[in-house]
Amino acid sequence: MNNDIPVREIGPxxxxxxxxxxxxxxxxxxxxxxxTYALLGDEMDSPRGRIVLMKEVLEGGLELELAAPHLDxxxxxxxxxxxxPSGVPxxxxxxxxxxxxxxxxxxxxxxxxxxxxxxxALPAPKLFSVAARFGQYAKPLAPALPAALRSPLDLLPExxxxxxxxxxxxxxxxxxxxxxxxxxxxxxxALAPNFNAATLRVLSRNGIEVxxxxxxxxxxxxxxxxxxxxxxxxLVRANLAAFDPDEYDAILSNAAGxxxxxxxxxxxxxxxxxxxxxxxxxxxxxxxxxxxxELLASGDLQPPLPASRPxxxxxxxxxxxxxxxxxxxxxxxxxxAIPGVTVAEVPEGxxxxxxxxxxxxxxxxxxxxxxxRKAKNILSTAPDLIASGNIGCHTQIQSxxxxxxxxxxxxxxxxxxxxxxxxxx
Amino acid sequence: MSLKLPRLPEKWALTTTSRARKPASPGTxxxxxxxxxxxLLGDRKVLxxxxxxxxxxxxxxxFGETPLAVVLPESTADVVTAVRAARAAGVPIVGRGAxxxxxxxxxxxxxxxxxxxxxxxxxxxxxxxxxxxxxxxxVTLKVTEAARPHGLVYPPDPASFRTSTIGGNLxxxxxxxxxxxxxxxxxxxxxxxxxxxxxxxxxxTRGAYDxxxxxxxxxxxxxxxxxxxxxxxxxxxxxxxxxAHFAEVxxxxxxxxxxxxxxxxxxxxxxxxxxCVGAVEDYLHLGLPREAGAVLLVDTDGxxxxxxxxxxxxxxxxxxxxxxxVRRAATDAEGDALWRARRSVSPALGRIRPQRMNEDIVxxxxxxxxxxxxxxxxxxxxxxxxxxxxxxxxxxxxxxILFDPRTESEEAVxxxxxxxxxxxxxxxxxxxxxxGIGTMKRDFMRDAVDPESLDVLRxxxxxxxxxxxxxxxxxxPGELEAxxxxx
Numbered sequence: 001m002n003n004d005i006p007v008r009e010i011g012p013x014x015x016x017x018x019x020x021x022x023x024x025x026x027x028x029x030x031x032x033x034x035x036t037y038a039l040l041g042d043e044m045d046s047p048r049g050r051i052v053l054m055k056e057v058l059e060g061g062l063e064l065e066l067a068a069p070h071l072d073x074x075x076x077x078x079x080x081x082x083x084x085p086s087g088v089p090x091x092x093x094x095x096x097x098x099x100x101x102x103x104x105x106x107x108x109x110x111x112x113x114x115x116x117x118x119x120x121a122l123p124a125p126k127l128f129s130v131a132a133r134f135g136q137y138a139k140p141l142a143p144a145l146p147a148a149l150r151s152p153l154d155l156l157p158e159x160x161x162x163x164x165x166x167x168x169x170x171x172x173x174x175x176x177x178x179x180x181x182x183x184x185x186x187x188x189x190a191l192a193p194n195f196n197a198a199t200l201r202v203l204s205r206n207g208i209e210v211x212x213x214x215x216x217x218x219x220x221x222x223x224x225x226x227x228x229x230x231x232x233x234x235l236v237r238a239n240l241a242a243f244d245p246d247e248y249d250a251i252l253s254n255a256a257g258x259x260x261x262x263x264x265x266x267x268x269x270x271x272x273x274x275x276x277x278x279x280x281x282x283x284x285x286x287x288x289x290x291x292x293x294e295l296l297a298s299g300d301l302q303p304p305l306p307a308s309r310p311x312x313x314x315x316x317x318x319x320x321x322x323x324x325x326x327x328x329x330x331x332x333x334x335x336x337a338i339p340g341v342t343v344a345e346v347p348e349g350x351x352x353x354x355x356x357x358x359x360x361x362x363x364x365x366x367x368x369x370x371x372x373r374k375a376k377n378i379l380s381t382a383p384d385l386i387a388s389g390n391i392g393c394h395t396q397i398q399s400x401x402x403x404x405x406x407x408x409x410x411x412x413x414x415x416x417x418x419x420x421x422x423x424x425x
Numbered sequence: 426m427s428l429k430l431p432r433l434p435e436k437w438a439l440t441t442t443s444r445a446r447k448p449a450s451p452g453t454x455x456x457x458x459x460x461x462x463x464x465l466l467g468d469r470k471v472l473x474x475x476x477x478x479x480x481x482x483x484x485x486x487x488f489g490e491t492p493l494a495v496v497l498p499e500s501t502a503d504v505v506t507a508v509r510a511a512r513a514a515g516v517p518i519v520g521r522g523a524x525x526x527x528x529x530x531x532x533x534x535x536x537x538x539x540x541x542x543x544x545x546x547x548x549x550x551x552x553x554x555x556x557x558x559x560x561x562x563x564v565t566l567k568v569t570e571a572a573r574p575h576g577l578v579y580p581p582d583p584a585s586f587r588t589s590t591i592g593g594n595l596x597x598x599x600x601x602x603x604x605x606x607x608x609x610x611x612x613x614x615x616x617x618x619x620x621x622x623x624x625x626x627x628x629x630t631r632g633a634y635d636x637x638x639x640x641x642x643x644x645x646x647x648x649x650x651x652x653x654x655x656x657x658x659x660x661x662x663x664x665x666x667x668x669a670h671f672a673e674v675x676x677x678x679x680x681x682x683x684x685x686x687x688x689x690x691x692x693x694x695x696x697x698x699x700x701c702v703g704a705v706e707d708y709l710h711l712g713l714p715r716e717a718g719a720v721l722l723v724d725t726d727g728x729x730x731x732x733x734x735x736x737x738x739x740x741x742x743x744x745x746x747x748x749x750x751v752r753r754a755a756t757d758a759e760g761d762a763l764w765r766a767r768r769s770v771s772p773a774l775g776r777i778r779p780q781r782m783n784e785d786i787v788x789x790x791x792x793x794x795x796x797x798x799x800x801x802x803x804x805x806x807x808x809x810x811x812x813x814x815x816x817x818x819x820x821x822x823x824x825x826i827l828f829d830p831r832t833e834s835e836e837a838v839x840x841x842x843x844x845x846x847x848x849x850x851x852x853x854x855x856x857x858x859x860x861g862i863g864t865m866k867r868d869f870m871r872d873a874v875d876p877e878s879l880d881v882l883r884x885x886x887x888x889x890x891x892x893x894x895x896x897x898x899x900x901x902p903g904e905l906e907a908x909x910x911x912x
Contacts (some may be wrong), residue, residue, distance in 0.1 A: 023776075044477055
C-alpha cells in the first residue's frame with residue numbers, strides 16, 4: 001500500500017511499520033482468518049482495515065483516538081499472517097504501532113490503574129501468585145462485581161496451586177545429548193507449576209541438561225503488546241544479559257506467547273545498538289515442542305510408554321505457536337509418538353480462543369464469545385484430553401470447557417508426554 | 426520428481442451471523458445522511474464515524490472517496506430503507522461485498538452511501554431441487570460447504586472464494602478455474618432478488634426478457650442484488666490433475682489449442698507465466714519449476730475414471746507435442762497443492778511490486794499463441810514487470826502490470842494497459858472476462874464497443890437508473906473522471 005509514513009520522524013520502529021504497510025496489497029485474503037471480523041463482520045475490525053487505520057494515523061490524517069477502539073480489539077493472534085500471501089508482517093506492525101501510540105493515548109484513571117496492575121503483576125510470579133490466591137477467595141463474590149473485575153476472577157482455576165520454584169540446574173539423565181537454557185515464564189509458574197516441572201523431567205529423561213539462568217525475567221511480550229515499550233525494552237535487555245546464546249544448544253520456552261515474544265527481540269531492537277545481540281539470541285530460541293520433535297526426528301527421543309487405553313487428544317493450536325512461530329507439526333508429532341494416542345483436529349482450529357495475553361482482561365466480551373466458540377469446537381471432537389502449548393490458552397479453554405459442564409482435562413503437551421513416560425497416561 | 430508438499434493450514438470462511446454486534450464507536454453521526462440512517466436503522470447497522478467510513482472506500486486495487494455513511498443491512502428491508510434514504514438525500518449508492526475485486530468496482534467515486542452486504546449471510550440448501558438460496562453476503566466457499574453434506578457443490582470458484590461474497594460474484598459475474606467446462610457465476614443463477622434505485626424489491630427469473638442476466642455482471646450500476654437462487658450440482662466422482670511446463674509462453678497457448686482441438690474438455694485449464702511461478706514459489710515453496718517460461722495446470726474430471734484418464738492423456742500428448750514437460754499429480758493432496766499455487770497468484774504478485782494494474786481480457790482460443798506472445802513483447806519493451814496468468818481454456822487472460830506508484834508513472838502504466846487491451850481487441854477479443862470494467866478499464870470501452878452499442882448500454886442504464894445514482898462512474902466511459910489508483 002502506498003503510504004507517506006514519516007519514517008524519519010518516527011525512527012527505526014517507523015521503518016518496521018512502513019515496511020509492513022508497503023507489503024499490503026489490500027486483497028482482503030486476510031478477512032476470513034480474523035477472529036474479530038468473524039464476530040463483527042466489519043472492515044475496521046479486520047486486518048486489512050486495521051492496516052489502513054494505522055497507516056492513516058501514522059500519516060497524520062486520522063486522529064489516534066478515533067482509530068484506537070478498532071485497533072484495541074485486535075487480538076494479535078496473527079492468523080492473518082498465516083493467511084497473507086503477500087507476507088505482510090502484521091504482528092510487527094501492530095506491536096510497533098502500540099508501542100508508538102501508547103504514550104499518546106488518553107486513558108481513564110481506572111484504565112491506567114488496571115493496565116499498571118496487570119503489567120506489574122504478570123511479570124512478577126510471587127506477586128501474581130499472591131494476587132491469584134487472593135482472587136481465589138474472592139471468586140464467590142464475582143457475580144456481584146462489575147465486569148472489569150469479574151473477568152480476571154472468571155479465569156482463575158478453582159484451586160490456585162502453591163508456587164514451586166524450579167531448580168537452577170537439572171542434570172541430564174543417561175547419555176548427555178544437549179544443554180539448554182530455559183525461560184520459566186511468569187503467570188504460568190503461579191497458575192500451572194506442573195508445566196515447568198513436567199518440562200524439566202521430560203528434557204532430563206531425554207539426556208538434556210537444563211539451566212535456568214539467574215537474572216532472567218518476563219519475556220516482555222505482555223508489555224510490548226500493550227504498548228508499554230520502555231518497560232518491554234527493560235525486560236528484553238535483562239534477558240539478553242541473562243542468556244548467553246553461545247553457552248547453549250537452544251533457549252527453550254514452553255509457553256507459546258513467551259516463545260513468540262523471545263523470537264520478536266530483533267524487531268523490538270531494530271535499529272538500536274543491541275540488535276545484533278538480539279538476532280544471535282533469537283536464532284537459538286525454540287519452543288519446547290520444536291526441540292523435542294527434533295530429537296524425535298533424529299531418533300533420539302525416548303519412546304513414551306503406551307497410554308493405558310486408546311485416547312483421543314484434541315490438540316489446540318495456540319496462535320503464538322501456530323501463527324506467530326509457525327509451529328504446528330511438532331506438538332502433533334510428539335503426541336502421536338505416544339502409543340494409543342489419536343490426535344483430533346479441532347474445527348475452526350485456526351481461530352483464536354480469545355485469551356490473547358491481556359485481551360481477556362481488556363476486551364472481556366469478545367474474548368468470552370471466542371472462548372465459548374473454541375470450547376464448543378474442541379468438545380465436538382469428543383476428546384478424552386485437551387492439549388495445548390500455552391498458559392493463556394490453557395486458562396481460557398479450561399474455564400470455558402468447565403463452564404459448559406465438561407470434565408475433560410486440559411494439559412500442556414509436555415505434561416501429556418511426561419505422564420506417558422511415567423506410565424500414568 | 427515428486428512435489429514437496431507442506432502441510433498447509435486450512436482457512437475457514439466468514440461465519441458472521443446477523444447477531445454479531447457492532448461495539449460502540451466514538452462520536453455521533455457527523456453528517457445528515459448518517460444521522461437519518463442511524464435514526465431509521467439504529468447505530469448497530471450504520472457506520473458513521475470517520476474511521477469507519479474511511480474503511481469502505483477501497484477494494485483490492487484502488488482507493489476512492491470516503492462515503493458519507495455505510496450501512497450493514499441484515500435484511501432486504503434494511504436495503505430498501507437505506508436506498509430510499511440515499512435517494513431522498515440525492516446521493517449515489519455503491520453496493521459492496523468483501524471488496525476483493527480487482528477493477529475498482531466498489532470504489533466510491535463521489536461522496537455517498539456504501540451498502541456493505543457482509544452481514545446478510547442467510548443460506549438455505551434445498552437438496553431436492555438442487556438449489557441454494559443465498560443472501561448477498563454469503564461467502565462463496567460457504568455455499569459448497571453447506572451443500573456438500575447433501576452430495577452437491579456450487580461449481581463457480583473465483584480465486585478469492587474464501588473471502589468473496591455471492592453478491593460480489595454476481596455483480597462481477599465472477600469466473601474461476603472451472604469456468605471452461607462448468608461456466609461462470611451467471612450460469613448458475615436461477616433467480617434473483619434485487620432492490621432498484623427507487624427502493625422497490627423485484628424477484629427475477631431467467632424467462633421472457635432475461636433481466637436477471639442483465640443484472641448479473643452489471644457491477645451494481647443497475648440494481649442492488651440482495652438474494653439469489655443458485656443451481657447446485659453433484660461433484661464429479663474422479664479428478665485428475667496435470668501440470669505441464671514450457672520454455673516459452675506461446676508454447677503453452679499452443680498446447681491448449683491442440684488439446685481442445687483434439688476433443689478434450691478439461692474442467693480447469695489455467696496458466697501462469699514465469700513471473701507468477703516465481704512469486705508463488707517464494708510464498709509457498711511447492712517446488713514449482715521456476716525456470717519455466719510458462720506453466721499449465723489442468724484438471725480433467727467426470728464420473729467415469731477411464732474417460733477422465735483418457736482425457737488427461739489427450740492433454741498430455743498436446744503438451745508434449747507443443748514442446749512441454751509434463752508432471753502428473755500422484756495424489757489428491759498433490760493436486761490440491763498445485764491448485765493452491767494458482768489461487769495464490771493474485772496477491773502473491775504484491776511481493777514483486779506494491780501495486781498492479783490488472784487486465785482481464787478474453788480472446789478467441791485460436792489466436793492465443795499470438796496474443797500471449799504480443800503481450801510478452803509489450804511487457805519486455807516496457808520498464809514494468811508484466812506477468813500473465815489466467816483461465817486460458819476460455820481465452821481469459823490476466824496480464825498484470827506491476828509497478829511502484831512512488832517511483833513509477835501511473836500514466837505510463839495506464840498507457841501500457843491500454844496497449845494490452847488493444848492487442849485483445851485487435852484479435853477479436855473483449856475487455857473483461859470476469860472482473861468487470863469498473864473504473865480501471867472504463868476508458869478502454871470506447872475501443873472495445875462501437876458508439877451505437879455504447880448508446881444502447883447508456884439507454885439501459887437510464888431506463889433502470891434515470892438519476893445515475895447506482896455506482897456512478899463505472900463501466901460506461903465519459904461520465905466522471907477516473908479515480909486515482911491510490912490516495
